[in-house]
Amino acid sequence: MKSEPSTMNKIIPIGPYHPLQEEPELFKLYCEGEIVKDIKWETGYNHRGIEKLSESKTFDQVFFLVERVCGICSTSHPFAFANCMEEIADIEVPDRAKYIRSIIGELERIHSHLLWLGLAGHFLGYNTVFMWVWKYREPVLDLFEMITGNRNSYAMFKIGGVRRDIENSKIPKIKETLDFLKKKIDMLVGAIMDDPVIHARTKGVGILTQEDIINYAAVGPTARASGVEIDVRHDDPYAAYPLVNWKVITAKGGDVFAKTEVRLLEILESIYIIEQCLEGLKKENEGDIEVLVKEIPEGVGTGRAEAPRGEVFHFVKTDGSNYPVRHKIRAPSYVNIATFRKACIGQTISDATISLAAVDPCYCCTERMACAYDLHTGERILDGKGLIDLSQHVTDTLIKL
């Protein structure tokens, strides 16, 4: 945080602890006055070694582990992992399980987008939106509690199906909540899309062109807001998405407003998908939610799922045992955060912060590897082996106590 008064250049830090972000992450904005001239970002505050941990868990346990990669989109990682394992073992999941998977995935998209919308309001200093939207997010979490027993981290997925059924008796209650939500979302769409002050703050801010999206390989609503029609549910259909009728939402602007628009309309589209899935559920027999999987053969597989923030990618290599040999995860924020550089340079600090928030960055998803370097010698002082040594040392001292 050294300021250099001679050149009028100053570094505005966003992070590691900053009200803009719930998670630790450091962005340094090099500013001239209020204009951002350059940025640098530092990650690594949140690394937990999920991939390495995964190699020491059985396939059934990995679901619970990857569910904890992200707290908000906690079903997208199990979803991608299930797709991946089913590709390796060549399993066809029963239709009822497919519908249930899609319902969980779409409910999660609704609650994640509502969460973002509330936070975006808070970032703009519009706390009323924050409180209202989070109030309407609550029924979705209640639905989750009714269906899965948990408000978050649902533990619904397993290889070959799902763990719990949605009984047909619960369908009317789900429909009732969805109808309530639809009304409230329509109200929010009206209130937010027509507010002139919100237009002033978000239109033309943090623009990403179609070319930028392709260059940065951005995914999810960030890409769709710039008119790039990319959606794993559509491009590489999985679960019940080919069985229902829906469309990919895109917008043209590429600015913060377009991203808001895409997310709001996606909530309505998700409600539409869930309604069709519920109709589909009624046709299937209750209890027919899984196929028995005896063993996983040797092989490699990839699985993709459309998380609320974009494409989640899992790669797993198996050797015939019940542990993954290698498990690679790529979360959507990993590519989306990089677009921040393009979106914020040349803007004011006010606009830069909302541009960053607009990609809905999720750092705990993103962080895969961290290492520390000595500031003066540039020497790497803590790597994987160093971390293991350190943890062993700590354990030893604890045992001796």
Next chain:
Amino acid sequence: MAKDLLYYLIFPGFLFTALVGAIFSWIDRKVTAWVQFRKGPPFLQPFYDFFKLLLVKETILPARGSKMTFLFAPLLGLTGAALASMLILLPAIGTKPGFNGDIIVIFYILTIPSLTYIIGALAAGNPLASVGASREMKLIISYELTFLLILAAIIMKAGMTITIHEILAVQTDEGAFIGSISGILLFIAFVFCIQAKLGLVPFDMAEAETEINHGSFIEYSGQAYALIRLTRYMMLFILPAFLCTVLLGGLRTDGIHLLWTVLKTLGILLVLTLIRNTNPRVRIDQAMRFFFIWMNLLVIAAIILDYFNL
């Protein structure tokens, strides 16, 4: 002399304004909570906040700032707020007529708290605070002209008198100034000026929490921050009271008029609270354009209308 000191320290100066201001701040927070489907804080919360900062919390000084300036700025701001409250309230509630030209003095003194925020922020030596200070400066530049034009219009309405006492006398004779089209326009512009002076959304960019982390006040803690909180409580009461005095016919305390006074100030507070809860924060350049172009035009229109006695 002793009486003047009493006016300054107890009533209607420092102590009274601080108490009413704290209650106003509670009302503001409670209404905000209702708007947002929350329960809101208990009645004594502003006092808890203030005394916790004053008595419990330690004061941390910035390592690379100018420490004396940093600590004296809030004190200066508090002094200014107390002085303004005395100068406005004494003639407004009819205890003692002010001196000739007091409205001009009040205009200057009302700027002191904002100026001390800038001084304190620049003395803190923090890049975020300096961004906050530069935004506060730009904001002052933009709304002060509007504020001055409003006062000019009011002086014109009152027949070229620059004493609050006489402005009130004109309003008592001819009805409050807000009872005309120009008066309503002035009221609107005045409300937005108050919003900017208090640093409430949509004009809270100087402390924008999610952008620059409470900007101007980022380095303040403990007693120094307690004084800033107190200044802000006081300003939350003084500015609506000033608006009441110059446009809504004063703050009379005799008989049924006391009820009207309370209702008028609370009504203005409600307007301020609702504006801050139904708008996002604007950018500083948008705020400047808003005041330079739209608010100034509005006030000039009011002055022209007033010329035709509308």
